Amino acid sequence: MLNVVSPQIIAYGVFTGLVFGFLLQRGGVTRYRVIVGQFLFADFTVLKVMLTAIVVGAVGIWGMRSMGLDVPLHIKSAVLVTNILGGLFFGVGMVLLGYCPGTGVAALGDGSRHAWPGLLGMFAGGAAFAFVYPHIKDNLMKAGSLTATVADKTTNKLTLADVSGLSPWWFIAAIAAGALVVFVILEIAGPKAALTED
Amino acid sequence: MSLLRQKRWNPYLVGIGLGILSWIVFGVMHKALGTSTTIAVAPGAATAAFAPDYVQNQAYWAKYLNPAKGKVFFNWQFFLVLALPVGAWISTLLSGDHFKETVPALWKQRFGPSLIKRSIGAFLGGFLLLFGARMAGGCTSGHGISGSMQLAISSWSFFIAMFASGVVTAFILFGVKGRKNA
Numbered sequence: 512m513l514n515v516v517s518p519q520i521i522a523y524g525v526f527t528g529l530v531f532g533f534l535l536q537r538g539g540v541t542r543y544r545v546i547v548g549q550f551l552f553a554d555f556t557v558l559k560v561m562l563t564a565i566v567v568g569a570v571g572i573w574g575m576r577s578m579g580l581d582v583p584l585h586i587k588s589a590v591l592v593t594n595i596l597g598g599l600f601f602g603v604g605m606v607l608l609g610y611c612p613g614t615g616v617a618a619l620g621d622g623s624r625h626a627w628p629g630l631l632g633m634f635a636g637g638a639a640f641a642f643v644y645p646h647i648k649d650n651l652m653k654a655g656s657l658t659a660t661v662a663d664k665t666t667n668k669l670t671l672a673d674v675s676g677l678s679p680w681w682f683i684a685a686i687a688a689g690a691l692v693v694f695v696i697l698e699i700a701g702p703k704a705a706l707t708e709d
Numbered sequence: 710m711s712l713l714r715q716k717r718w719n720p721y722l723v724g725i726g727l728g729i730l731s732w733i734v735f736g737v738m739h740k741a742l743g744t745s746t747t748i749a750v751a752p753g754a755a756t757a758a759f760a761p762d763y764v765q766n767q768a769y770w771a772k773y774l775n776p777a778k779g780k781v782f783f784n785w786q787f788f789l790v791l792a793l794p795v796g797a798w799i800s801t802l803l804s805g806d807h808f809k810e811t812v813p814a815l816w817k818q819r820f821g822p823s824l825i826k827r828s829i830g831a832f833l834g835g836f837l838l839l840f841g842a843r844m845a846g847g848c849t850s851g852h853g854i855s856g857s858m859q860l861a862i863s864s865w866s867f868f869i870a871m872f873a874s875g876v877v878t879a880f881i882l883f884g885v886k887g888r889k890n891a
Contacts, residue, residue, distance in 0.1 A: 514781040523738045524788025530730050531742065531789065531850075532796025537715075537804075538723035541797055543813040544891060550872075550879035553891035556720045561853060563724020568731035568858035575736050585741035585855065587846040589862040594852075597845025598867040600837045602874025606882060608834025609813060611849035612842060613744040613793065615835065620794030621801060622808040628828040630748075632835025637749025639836065640843040641769035647844075648768065657862060670860040682860050694721075 532617045541621040543609035550606055555697050562690040569683045586668035592655025593647075608632070716806045731858060740785055741859075743851030745842040746773065747782075747790045754782035769843075815891055819883055841871075 515521070538560050539545045548554030575582045605611050608629040610618055615633070618626040658667045659674055672679040712718075718726075734740050753770030756763060764770045773780055801807065812827045820826050842848035845867045847856055853871075856864025883891070 514776045515783040516781060516785060520785050521788050523740070524785040525792045527730065527734055527738070527740075527742065527785075528789035528792025529796035529799065531727070532793040532798075533800040534718075534723050534726045534730070534796075535793075536797035536800035536806075537718040538720055539717055540723075542808075543810065544815055547813075547815055547879060547883070548891040550875040551883060551888040551891050552876075553888050559720035560724045560727065561849075561857075563721050564727035564731070564854050565857045567725050567728025568735075568854065569860070571728065571732035572735050572858060575732070580736065581739075582736050583739055584859050585735075586859055586861045587852065587856055587863045589866070590846070591863075591866055594845045594863045594866040595870040597841040597843070598870030599874040600841030601845065601848065601867070602841075602871040602876075603878045604834045604837030604839075604841060605849075605871065606834070606875050606878040608831050608838060609816075610834075611853075612748055612838055613848065613850045615838075616744065616748075616790055616793045617797040618794075620796070620798035621806075622810060624809065624811045625813070625827050625831045627831075629831040629835040632832035632837075633745075633748050633839040634752050634835075635832070636836035636839030636841075637745075637843060638752040640749060640840045641753060641767060643840075644769035644843075669862045671862060671865070672860055674862065679860055 531613070532620060535614055535617045536621050540614050541610070541618040541623065543618075543623070543625075546609050546611075546614065547606055550602075553702055555701055559694065559697070562686075562693065566683070566687045566690050569679075569686065573679050573683060584670070586670060588667045589657040589669045590652055590655050590667065591657055593652050594655075596651075604636075713803050714805070716804045727854065728858075731855065734855075738785070741851065741855040742789075743786060743847060743855060744790050744793070745839060745848040745851060747784075747786045749839055749843045750774065750782060757782075815883060815887060818890060819887060845871075 535541050539556055540560060545554050545556050549557035572582060608615060612633060615626050615629050656667045658665050659669055661673045671682045731742060734742050750770060750773045753764050753774055757774055764774055774782060812822055816827055846863060852864040852867040857868055
């Protein structure tokens with residue numbers, strides 16, 4: 512149980528966590544008001560941060576792959592029933608707590624006292640899922656599984672490029688264009704986020 | 710230096726930072742940013758300390774806790790989650806953004822100042838978050854950021870479902886009045 516990964520992997524994990532936590536706090540997304548404000552369309556910080564991260568990240572990752580570099584993907588299984596059902600539970604939880612798991616843990620370092628009972632709830636929810644898992648893995652978690660054949664292998668770890676047969680760059684361009692339109696509209700007509708003071 | 714002292718960074722700058730962090734995570738570390746697996750497996754790792762056989766027979770935890778297959782609790786993501794609040798704390802130290810929150814103002818307007826009520830709400834919220842994240846296979850970082858940039862079908866399905874559900878929940882809980890005060 513006390514097995515630990517190599518010092519290099521530990522350093523990688525710590526580095527990633529430090530930078531991730533720093534950026535989340537600086538962005539203001541470790542604040543309850545900013546997260547709940549997004550779902551009330553009163554503050555668009557979350558959408559701006561996430562869409563920018565997705566576009567910048569996608570260009571880098573798919574760009575490195577296009578250049579022939581060894582950048583493995585880590586695609587999660589397309590089981591649409593549980594992807595969507597889980598997402599519906601998640602949305603309710605995110606508004607009740609005011610954080611998602613990452614921002615909630617980061618908020619502990621940003622003076623949020625009420626993120627502590629939230630963390631306890633997360634442990635309980637994770638444990639509850641572990642108990643339910645054996646009962647749903649052979650039915651619910653297989654029922655909505657979307658599979659396709661990619662590189663002669665049948666898999667449900669699918670990307671939009673896999674199922675459409677189109678180049679990933681079409682999707683990246685579409686997401687970037689969509690994000691740009693959203694950003695222009697928000698900057699012209701969106702609510703002014705009062706992020707400087709809390 | 711002045712940038713490090715600014716309390717808030719432009720959200721686009723933060724997004725670019727997270728995007729570049731993802732390049733390093735995918736390209737150098739061969740990992741994908743995520744947090745919820747570690748939180749869900751933590752109770753299993755604690756149980757395994759005094760009942761290892763139970764955990765090895767528990768289908769879900771056994772998937773993630775199998776030293777023979779190199780699946781250990783204290784892994785890359787564990788150290789990421791551990792460092793996450795430290796990174797946020799360092800940010801507040803550098804900028805002097807001192808903040809304490811027990812019951813958020815928006816919550817107080819709707820549900821009153823009770824610490825117990827807020828704690829129950831936060832606990833329930835946390836419960837649904839992790840239950841939903843593990844059912845869907847990821848959370849806002851694993852699906853929302855890492856998965857979406859990989860163009861994963863699962864991640865875009867999750868992202869759209871959780872956003873729609875969050876909007877409906879937020880308007881049911883806080884309404885248009887809450888929106889004005891948010």
